[in-house]
Amino acid sequence: SQQGEEDPQALSIQEGENATMNCSYKTSINNLQWYRQNSGRGLVHLILIRSNEREKHSGRLRVTLDTSKKSSSLLITASRAADTASYFCATVSSGSARQLTFGSGTQLTVLP
Amino acid sequence: EPEVTQTPSHQVTQMGQEVILRCVPISNHLYFYWYRQILGQKVEFLVSFYNNEISEKSEIFDDQFSVERPDGSNFTLKIRSTKLEDSAMYFCASSNLFSGNTIYFGEGSWLTVV
Numbered sequence: 001s002q003q004g005e006e007d008p009q010a011l012s013i014q015e016g017e018n019a020t021m022n023c024s025y026k027t028s029i030n031n032l033q034w035y036r037q038n039s040g041r042g043l044v045h046l047i048l049i050r051s052n053e054r055e056k057h058s059g060r061l062r063v064t065l066d067t068s069k070k071s072s073s074l075l076i077t078a079s080r081a082a083d084t085a086s087y088f089c090a091t092v093s094s095g096s097a098r099q100l101t102f103g104s105g106t107q108l109t110v111l112p
Numbered sequence: 113e114p115e116v117t118q119t120p121s122h123q124v125t126q127m128g129q130e131v132i133l134r135c136v137p138i139s140n141h142l143y144f145y146w147y148r149q150i151l152g153q154k155v156e157f158l159v160s161f162y163n164n165e166i167s168e169k170s171e172i173f174d175d176q177f178s179v180e181r182p183d184g185s186n187f188t189l190k191i192r193s194t195k196l197e198d199s200a201m202y203f204c205a206s207s208n209l210f211s212g213n214t215i216y217f218g219e220g221s222w223l224t225v226v
Contacts, residue, residue: 041220100145
């Protein structure tokens with residue numbers, strides 16, 4: 001797989017359930033960022049986690065980072081229909097200034 | 113909340129024509145970027161710009177592409193002679209040394225080359 005690959009590719013859940021999306025990467029990173037994209041729209045930054053951090057919270061979002069496994073997860077708790085979107089992880093490699101390498105994304109559908 | 117703004121939102125151009133996509137980054141940001149997303153594919157890095165020069169660029173960013181910061185607020189991407197495969201959504205982004213490397217994206221410019 002390539003840098004920043006999300007799993008699963010598509011996820012469909014009922015409103016109120018939790019959604020977990022995973023991301024794996026290959027190189028050493030400076031930080032990892034999660035973005036959301038509604039269809040045909042721009043990328044909205046959700047959360048950034050640095051390589052020396054293991055977990056971060058922001059509202060209903062919880063991100064974990066395991067640098068030994070080169071993986072991250074995004075948990076959205078108590079999902080809403082408005083959370084329906086594509087979610088991307090993006091990494092900034094060590095040694096890069098600020099270039100983001102994006103994964104293919106997870107398409108999340110939250111059914112009302 | 114400050115945001116990155118891009119114009120036009122959609123442009124259709126003939127193959128071989130020059131295109132300029134415009135961006136106004138967040139006002140106190142110092143680092144500027146262009147990314148693109150071909151329909152159904154990953155978002156790809158094109159170029160980063162700092163202190164009036166290119167700091168990183170990808171293989172995609174060949175001689176047909178150029179960037180410029182013509183004044184204190186605008187940041188432009190020029191494609192000299194467009195090809196069909198340049199059809200994509202082009203995203204401008206900016207960041208600040210003090211924003212913890214968080215990179216903020218605009219809404220994008222859809223470019224369709226016919």
